[in-house]
Amino acid sequence: MTQEQQFEFLIEGIVAKGYAICDDFLESNEVENLLETFAQRYKSGKFREASIGKQSEVHKASLVRGDEILWLETNSIDAAERMLLDKNQAFVDYLNQTCYLGIKDTEIHFAKYDVGKYYRRHRDTFQTQKGRVLSVIYYLNTHWIPENGGNLIIYAQENGVEKAITITPLAGRLVCFESEKLDHEVTETFAERYSVTGWLLNRR
Ligand code: OGA
Numbered sequence: 001m002t003q004e005q006q007f008e009f010l011i012e013g014i015v016a017k018g019y020a021i022c023d024d025f026l027e028s029n030e031v032e033n034l035l036e037t038f039a040q041r042y043k044s045g046k047f048r049e050a051s052i053g054k055q056s057e058v059h060k061a062s063l064v065r066g067d068e069i070l071w072l073e074t075n076s077i078d079a080a081e082r083m084l085l086d087k088n089q090a091f092v093d094y095l096n097q098t099c100y101l102g103i104k105d106t107e108i109h110f111a112k113y114d115v116g117k118y119y120r121r122h123r124d125t126f127q128t129q130k131g132r133v134l135s136v137i138y139y140l141n142t143h144w145i146p147e148n149g150g151n152l153i154i155y156a157q158e159n160g161v162e163k164a165i166t167i168t169p170l171a172g173r174l175v176c177f178e179s180e181k182l183d184h185e186v187t188e189t190f191a192e193r194y195s196v197t198g199w200l201l202n203r204r
């Protein structure tokens with residue numbers, strides 16, 4: 001698939017079901033390069049335990065989510081980060097041109113889940129002031145096996161009935177969903193789990 005076909009495929013899914021899964025959105029060398037930058041950043045000690053809501057509630061948060069995160073700088077000059085930021089922006093531009101979504105800004109972070117960590121069922125709009133329209137998650141886990149757990153579960157509505165969609169965090173895969181509409185969770189992981197999570201915002 002060309003990049004434009006991938007964008008179209010993602011949009012079709014979002015319109016029909018509120019979510020979409022696109023495999024091989026990132027090429028394997030792009031995943032490798034991102035993992036290298038990820039490891040460097042992680043070694044530099046800049047990752048922080050993720051919070052929910054207010055910064056003061058980190059300890060309460062650790063019962064809800066156990067990942068460590070680092071926000072990307074949108075003006076990064078690291079080649080791997082630049083590639084991801086530019087691809088993400090290309091998707092934003094395509095969405096704005098074809099769907100008139102009015103995406104004005106993005107926020108993107110690396111996320112690392114250590115063995116035993118998870119993220120309980122939640123919605124991404126607990127920070128309501130932020131204007132999150134779409135959530136995007138890029139997975140970086142090469143050689144991932146089902147025994148590793150660490151699945152993303154999206155709770156979708158089909159004809160008024162809730163349906164749990166299980167998504168493995170395979171390298172190169174992009175998952176995109178409507179931030180305001182869909183509950184989701186990350187099940188306990190039994191291997192270190194790497195991803196980049198972003199939000200497309202309708203505010204600056
Ligand atoms: C999040 C989230 C899901 C995943 O960071 O808000 O739900 O699969 N991540 O990493």
Ligand code: MN
Nearest residue numbers: 122123124184
């Ligand atoms: Mn989430």
